[in-house]
Amino acid sequence: MSEEDDYMSDSFINKCVEDVKPGLINSRAKQRLIDISKKQSDEKLKNKPLKVVEAERRNEGLNVALDSANKGFALLQKMGYKPGQGIGKDQAGRIEPVEINLKSNREGLGRKSPAKKFKSSSEVTITQESVLDYRRQKAKDAENKRDLIDFLRCQRACHTLDTVANKELPDEKWYWPQIEMKKLEEANEEEDDESSENDQEEEREELEAQASERLVLLTKYLRDTYNYCLWCGTSFDDEKDFKEFCPGLTRNDH
Template structure:
């Protein structure tokens, strides 16, 4: 760079090195992290290898029967024990040695039993929840079936009541009965009743709105049987009460099923 060049010129700036602060520190951190991961991986491999070798040595040792070099076996032989016979004075003891239960973890002696107990409790809790859920679903399904049946029965009762009202109006008209015993006995007449007549009605008299469809049907079919010897389910009128009682199964729809 010439001496005449200004230190603020482009040529002076372009000559400077591109030094970005923080890059060396980032490289060191990444390198240290990479070394740590490699060390952890190597430690894990070494531990797995040592555990495998220990397991192999243990299996080999357990496969071999005890010999005279074992002090415990030597003491048993001095007391009259022979290889292959059961332990005990009466000869009803164990034949094979008690199996080893090697503990490789760092937890306490009762930790595995505690984990097993917690697992069983969790499983039992899940079973209980599933059972309660199934019961709730069954209850909901049963309630739905009952509601559906109730609606179907209500529709059927409404149809029977409508037929009874039509038959009552027709039979009353044939007998020159101009006014029904109750306004709702005739189909559509109750709606045609003037509001003033409703206000004059005695408070002690029951209103048709207070009666259910089933109650109306029972009252009206009883009236038809008593007054006209007619059964809506049979669809015919009898000559007398004896004829009605002998030919009609009964006063309800269930009797005609």
């Protein structure tokens, strides 16, 4: 029989301290980590909207497969069903259960939820190149509109100056406004009622398409013939006077 340890000896006491102390420290450290983790998890839940928390918990629950503890699933197992098999006699039916889609907004049936709507709209991305093309097109449209307005002003000025110079007809038909040319045509011949509206529409489209090009030609005619500048709004005494006081031949020069 071995000699029993002396419970009052230093060796026995030191042995007990070595066995117990590390275990206590370890368990306290683990408990502290658990408490910190739980606190952080609770903080995250507090900061999340209720709908988000509900959706996360619902999805978490739906992603967990049923086991034999579920009475319905246990009944299926007794009938011969095994997890992973398809339903039906030939086992060719659905394997996964029917997906549950809960309605989370107040819109009518068939309407997209805000999240899906945002997702679908975010899928359509506009590249930098398409943005530049759009801006160029808008700038071009604005420039064409300004050219059309200037051309119509130029036509009126040309008609006035030609009339003062006792001209009965313009050098080119489009030098004068359409309404003035229409008056001349009505005075010389009878109008064809069937084609008048179509002709006016065609003339309008042609005018808009060629306004920029014709503006250059008509302003040149007014300068060469009458020393007139559309943007200065006046006729100069002579060519020398024109070159001295007119800043340029285009709208941008003025």
